[in-house]
Amino acid sequence: xxxxxxxxxxxxxxxxxxxxxxxxxxxxxxxxxxxxxxxxxxxxxxxxxxxxxxxxxxxxxxxxxxxxxxxxxxxxxxxxxxxxxxxxxxxxxxxxxxxxxxxxxxxxxxxxxxxxxxxxxxxxxxxxxxxxxxxxxxxxxxxxxxxxxxxxxxxxxxxxxxxxxxxxxxxxxxxxxxxxxxxxxxxxxxxxxxxxxxxxxxxxxxxxxxxxxxxxxxxxxxxxxxxxxxxxxxxxxxxxxxxxxxxxxxxxxxxxxxxxxxxxxxxxxxxxxxxxxxxxxxxxxxxxxxxxxxxxxxxxxxxxxxxxxxxxxxxxxxxxxxxxxxxxxxxxxxxxxxxxxxxxxxxxxxxxxxxxxxxxxxxxxxxxxxxxxxxxxxxxxxxxxxxxxxxxxxxxxxxxxxxxxxxxxxxxxxxxxxxxxxxxxxxxxxxxxxxxxxxxxxxxxxxxxxxxxxxxxxxxxxxxxxxxxxxxxxxxxxxxxxxxxxxxxxxxxxxxxxxxxxxxxxxx
Amino acid sequence: xxxxxxxxxxxxxxxxxxxxxxxxxxxxxxxxxxxxxxxxxxxxxxxxxxxxxxxxxxxxxxxxxxxxxxxxxxxxxxxxxxxxxxxxxxxxxxxxxxxxxxxxxxxxxxxxxxxxxxxxxxxxxxxxxxxxxxxxxxxxxxxxxxxxxxxxxxxxxxxxxxxxxxxxxxxxxxxxxxxxxxxxxxxxxxxxxxxxxxxxxxxxxxxxxxxxxxxxxxxxxxxxxxxxxxxxxxxxxxxxxxxxxxxxxxxxxxxxxxxxxxxxxxxxxxxxxxxxxxxxxxxxxxxxxxxxxxxxxxxxxxxxxxxxxxxxxxxxxxxxxxxxxxxxxxxxxxxxxxxxxxxxxxxxxxxxxxxxxxxxxxxxxxxxxxxxxxxxxxxxxxxxxxxxxxxxxxxxxxxxxxxxxxxxxxxxxxxxxxxxxxxxxxxxxxxxxxxxxxxxxxxxxxxxxxxxxxxxxxxxxxxxxxxxxxxxx
Numbered sequence: 006x007x008x009x010x011x012x013x014x015x016x017x018x019x020x021x022x023x024x025x026x027x028x029x030x031x032x033x034x035x036x037x038x039x040x041x042x043x044x045x046x047x048x049x050x051x052x053x054x055x056x057x058x059x060x061x062x063x064x065x066x067x068x069x070x071x072x073x074x075x076x077x078x079x080x081x082x083x084x085x086x087x088x089x090x091x092x093x094x095x096x097x098x099x100x101x102x103x104x105x106x107x108x109x110x111x112x113x114x115x116x117x118x119x120x121x122x123x124x125x126x127x128x129x130x131x132x133x134x135x136x137x138x139x140x141x142x143x144x145x146x147x148x149x150x151x152x153x154x155x156x157x158x159x160x161x162x163x164x165x166x167x168x169x170x171x172x173x174x175x176x177x178x179x180x181x182x183x184x185x186x187x188x189x190x191x192x193x194x195x196x197x198x199x200x201x202x203x204x205x206x207x208x209x210x211x212x213x214x215x216x217x218x219x220x221x222x223x224x225x226x227x228x229x230x231x232x233x234x235x236x237x238x239x240x241x242x243x244x245x246x247x248x249x250x251x252x253x254x255x256x257x258x259x260x261x262x263x264x265x266x267x268x269x270x271x272x273x274x275x276x277x278x279x280x281x282x283x284x285x286x287x288x289x290x291x292x293x294x295x296x297x298x299x300x301x302x303x304x305x306x307x308x309x310x311x312x313x314x315x316x317x318x319x320x321x322x323x324x325x326x327x328x329x330x331x332x333x334x335x336x337x338x339x340x341x342x343x344x345x346x347x348x349x350x351x352x353x354x355x356x357x358x359x360x361x362x363x364x365x366x367x368x369x370x371x372x373x374x375x376x377x378x379x380x381x382x383x384x385x386x387x388x389x390x391x392x393x394x395x396x397x398x399x400x401x402x403x404x405x406x407x408x409x410x411x412x413x414x415x416x417x418x419x420x421x422x423x424x425x426x427x428x429x430x431x432x433x434x435x436x437x438x439x440x441x442x443x444x445x446x447x448x449x450x451x452x453x454x455x456x457x458x459x460x461x462x463x464x465x466x467x468x469x470x471x472x473x474x475x476x477x478x479x480x481x482x483x484x485x486x487x488x489x490x491x492x493x494x495x496x497x498x499x500x501x502x503x504x505x506x507x508x509x510x511x512x513x
Numbered sequence: 514x515x516x517x518x519x520x521x522x523x524x525x526x527x528x529x530x531x532x533x534x535x536x537x538x539x540x541x542x543x544x545x546x547x548x549x550x551x552x553x554x555x556x557x558x559x560x561x562x563x564x565x566x567x568x569x570x571x572x573x574x575x576x577x578x579x580x581x582x583x584x585x586x587x588x589x590x591x592x593x594x595x596x597x598x599x600x601x602x603x604x605x606x607x608x609x610x611x612x613x614x615x616x617x618x619x620x621x622x623x624x625x626x627x628x629x630x631x632x633x634x635x636x637x638x639x640x641x642x643x644x645x646x647x648x649x650x651x652x653x654x655x656x657x658x659x660x661x662x663x664x665x666x667x668x669x670x671x672x673x674x675x676x677x678x679x680x681x682x683x684x685x686x687x688x689x690x691x692x693x694x695x696x697x698x699x700x701x702x703x704x705x706x707x708x709x710x711x712x713x714x715x716x717x718x719x720x721x722x723x724x725x726x727x728x729x730x731x732x733x734x735x736x737x738x739x740x741x742x743x744x745x746x747x748x749x750x751x752x753x754x755x756x757x758x759x760x761x762x763x764x765x766x767x768x769x770x771x772x773x774x775x776x777x778x779x780x781x782x783x784x785x786x787x788x789x790x791x792x793x794x795x796x797x798x799x800x801x802x803x804x805x806x807x808x809x810x811x812x813x814x815x816x817x818x819x820x821x822x823x824x825x826x827x828x829x830x831x832x833x834x835x836x837x838x839x840x841x842x843x844x845x846x847x848x849x850x851x852x853x854x855x856x857x858x859x860x861x862x863x864x865x866x867x868x869x870x871x872x873x874x875x876x877x878x879x880x881x882x883x884x885x886x887x888x889x890x891x892x893x894x895x896x897x898x899x900x901x902x903x904x905x906x907x908x909x910x911x912x913x914x915x916x917x918x919x920x921x922x923x924x925x926x927x928x929x930x931x932x933x934x935x936x937x938x939x940x941x942x943x944x945x946x947x948x949x950x951x952x953x954x955x956x957x958x959x960x961x962x963x964x965x966x967x968x969x970x971x972x973x974x975x976x977x978x979x980x981x982x983x984x985x986x
Contacts, residue, residue, distance in 0.1 A: 217752060393865060394866075452868070
């Protein structure tokens, strides 16, 4: 990860410098830079028509009068419209412009946010870190000069001391995002269910309790739906349960506080199909390679748990991921098979490629029975229909609880991992009626993402619940301000922010 | 529409249907009938008279009452007269029962070859409905307010059901001309006028067809001296897809691709029938999207009413081209208080929302909320969909101001289509209803037989009464 330090604002004498500027503050910023650069800054800005608009940048090589290798101007937009997310995006823009400089600094004075508990410097640093992510484990022949060099970034701001103190928490979240991105980027021959479970076990060093269940244990728990999906693969399935008990620490600190009743944990459940060939209902060859990231929901839950533990969040949370591989073979589940879920409800599997909901059904039911959580949020690359519905702009949000839905929508706006509410209703639920079992696992093309959510709702057992269909947002084919092309880690920041805003502020 | 009468006593002849909650059901003593919602029961009594029980459940909502009445009508199949016993309901809900019954009892009236005797597979229809209610005057007064919406819906259904060889842009316009008798002003812009006004996108769609296109403008004057509320309807009388031809399977359904225009016309009829004080205008773009030597090609560039150029990368994304011209022209000509377009626009909205809700896209939160409320109130539910900036990216053309859709597979085309339309509405108060998927029913349902639904007519009528029947701008 890009190494971040914070410092008092000054003009560096070497390396690269990015200067964040608002539209209103641009003239003053340029005047200051002009004094050091013999007027080059203003002339370059004028030549590039740089006005400080959001998303704008202008790069000046080796500006006169300084020892700088590069000077980059990054627009923040209008000062009055400046948001923490906007600053992150500017930080990401700076990182993208500075990727080929070994050491660089960002002048983030113009990004001061003036809100209690919000540091523009931290947000700029977070944006830069997130953008500088790269998965290059398997590039063995890349020439050194082609690799991005940026390793250290100094963020300069007047509140540098406060920013330094706040950084570890933000860094922990970024590490959670990176973990989620790493997992989604790993190919399926490397990241089998067992290998993915091992990655979870490694998180014990952060203070998470991690339990791993194999097929035998799951059989005892009655996970007929999950095991049905897994039965075609040579790679055994796993269920991983991660627990973070962070609220006790907070209470223990208060002198004389009574031993509070163990609070209901927040529960996060992820779909972890490490490769989805579709099974006997096999997918077309074109694009099938994308199915290595059909575990992105589980990846996000794992990243989120790492983030909560890493920043010692003052909440109790559990993360459960169902890890399976969906393959066609002589032992594979057939279209038409009927499986019995952990809840006892039977499902007629009409399409073996609608497997994610089968995995989630068992894991969600188990989560509710074992933890009786305050709420359950599941993340899953569940349907192609959600891509036809919302594209890559928003994740689909389905919820049976208004407050939970609003909290997720708000956190999405704050982090840029936006969700869009989609409907549930009896009319859609009826589409799951089976001729021979309690339900079938597909409801047809119309409203395909909705019927998938209706299916899941049959396994929440009265719990407050939200479902995020992230099939369109888990991967990006284009660079975005704080997300390079590839795995996005979508969900980690969204849910981390939701937990912080809804469940830690009140407690603190 | 069936004739509805409200009366205090049960008639002696014809079939009898009792709308019953669980309490009332017990005293009915129909074997097995419990009066639960969605439950309906029919048998013949000792006197040969058909007796129907239709369950309301406890504390029935207006929707529940409408559906119970609809179920009763479905079970009265083959009867000419039906009495609905609604004495357990307050007058306002009894009027809702009439709404449900009238919606369910509708049948397409224009059999291609009128015969003296109805064919055997068409049993007689209910001609008369008696709703039995304690306060018949009050029920009748409520019904008078609801009946126009039903009439508008059934008018729309008739139009949507018409096959495309009978309903061409010209014959559609001719039928709309008859709305004059209700006090609606009708103006038809023919190809020459359209060319002069710069409707390049609409004319491009129509080029492949032997049937000339037209734009029909329906105006209801109302009482208030304010700009009108405007409805813009997509009226593709048949959509082959053009050179980007649709597959043969299911292509016959494309005769319903004018359902948006039909819904707008139905709403105008409703406003006129109930003498709404709100001025309203409907602008309906009528064209056939066919294949021919003159047909528009994928890659053609057309120019719209406002000069914006559009690269037509897919000739089957034609509805938005027609609407673009109609929306822009409507705003110029009428400066409306609000403009709502209704269109069977995309297959993507069917994938997104299925057959139970229409997609609602709007730049105005208040208008969107009113539309959603109106939809819920009249069993035409909608769901808000996004108009986020990011969707506009897919519409960038290398050679024109816009392209009409993304050429890639698996795209959120309903969102792209809405983003496309947004280019043509400027700062106007605007909402777009994508009604693909809800314009027809695949099976009989409590509020209508299989076929055209008329979706949108009652919604727009209710929207006007909720939002626009005041003189505030």
